[in-house]
Amino acid sequence: MDTNTLQELIVNQQEIIKNIQIVPREYAFVKNVNYVLVGMRRAGKSTLLYKLAQDLVKEGADWSQIIYLNFEDERLIDFTVKDFQQIVLVAHQLTDKTPYYFFDEIQNIDGWEHFARRMADQKEHVYITGSNSQMLGQEFILRLGGRYMAKYVSPFNFSEYLTALKISHEKRDLLTAKVRGKVNAAQERYLAYGGLPETIHNPDARNFLTTVYQNTYLGDIIIRHQVRNPQALRLLLSKVAETVMREVSYSSLYKAVKATGAAISRNTVQDYLDFAEESYLLFKVKNFVYKFADRESKPRFYFLDNGILNLLLFDKKSALLENAVAVALHNYYQDNLYTFKSDKNKIDLDFYLPTAKTAVQVAVRLDDYSREREVGALVKFAKNSREPQRLVIVTEYQKETIEQDGQTIEVLPLADFLLEVAGLGEANYVPDVFG
Template structure:
């Protein structure tokens, strides 16, 4: 462990706060704990006062909430002082009833950090049990700037850069969007095989086994259909009908349950239509994958889907899912962020293709009837310009630049 180069993730952590790190597997939640442990060591805290337990360890499979107190007793014994040990509990959602123990320990003023890769662990009743004692932090795959740093590219690429620098950054971006941004992937040659293994772990462990599903073919088919529909709203009714036409007779409620298992595991997330009525908001969202590499496993030709999916991930990283929408009401806008009155369209290329350019820019003009004075951005693969369309100012920006300009 001592040889690991510590790449500090771009999350601001305060010293005296209990954190609950959540997110899809392999995205670096344990690493955030490791980062904190290294900081404690640097601050002079002896390792004997730091307790780290990984509940994925098969030797702990039989463990119950009653046994959790043992961990504390052993920790107090090892530290041989009256000073309270620091607790780091990894994938704690594997222990039923864990939340009462964690709350009690927090109330006793222990510093405690936990991780989990299932959003069920944050259901409203658990969140209220932990209320006020933890800061919940979503951990995502690398941002593009983290990815560049991990690839030893530390220049400021937003400054005026040479043609070679521009080619380098575009080349790194192409890999980033194609294979996604799981931190370990940077060091791995066979990226597709590694992505497959992450997908299998989430798919088999967090979706199939955890929810005791026997019909895994239905899950595979639903995921495939959702991948094919990324960028378009998809209702439960439509999804159920698509499955029926594939010869899979499965009720709408089952489809709803299966999709919720996928979002619980952080494999997928949803965005709602800002212009829709409440019921429709819930039932006809857009689905995106938590990582563009995972989407790439599902589809053959998916460059434009991956581009839009990447913008969705980055918006969620910047604003949180509850603040990002799409807008559909006689006008289709890919993303709308009310906090910043920001409207975003995503398209591989617009400047050379008159039809595409007309379609994408007209949408902003129409949106102005519903939401006046929105800031309009058109994100492309590599084009850059400023367009005026009927008095509306539209900034055309290449994706790599938009990702870095945060």
């Protein structure tokens, strides 16, 4: 790799980072710890690296110590694992002080983890981003030997979204009509266009999302995994979007795609969905009650950003509302998020958080019919549970407290719920709940 090109890239990137304005995000980093940041493309991983670099300079580092390379730059298209040592040589040409290395989308370079481990062994300061969930997998963790701390980066949560819009959202401010009106307007846009940072001030957010979905996410999956039938992949993801809010089997998705005339096998359906999960397009929520085989084969699928889901729907507010709740809970609770459907006890709950001892239903609004259904399911669940549970119904805008059969149910507007998700509880055990 030409060292002059590397120097040019690094110095140019220093100027970009120096001048960029950054929206504060709710992530904390331990000093002198190496990190791997992973998450969906365009979620803001690079900006977090910029913030880390700016903070280092504020604390006394020189800009010459910031060694930043983005491996999606076309000038690095021929870069291989053998070229990594050139970066180290160039770094010491640019500074006689301790370098801080920032490697963006490093998963594009085969064998990168060997270099990353060596750098850590040599006590270098390294920050890495990637857009592949396998980078958080057990295999990569073992390869890196515990030398890096992994951190998942999501699109803006609703609190960060309001911060980016400069809308105050302290509890006291939310009581005023003026602020509440702004928050409600922001909620509508967040539901429709999601939390990718570049959608916030984009006057044509839908067109931007379409381009990102087609070229970045689908293109990335197709190229990375050499997908032979891109049309079948697109059809499959559209069918998955139609299933948001209910469990679905791989077999039924296979039949739905096959019925369109697409040539696809059952195994290919599962492979394509695995690819979508690896690229942070989708995530699964499993039924807490089911035995292992059914739990694995009949999940609910959700999209990691509402804006992408909305491209595949037509006027379906209920699905967007539930997806937003699922994303918020998933981002905080990850694998400790479940649905709860018990045929034995005739209970069907949208979400269950065992570590937080919380059951959540989602309804756009509570009318006579939906009130009976949602409240009834929560009351029955609480009565059959062996431990006290927090019971919540998330609506678009309604707020009240319902007392029924000795149970207290909180009805919360979506905005209020999204702003308090992190406060639901972090207990690290699974409580004793009936099955």
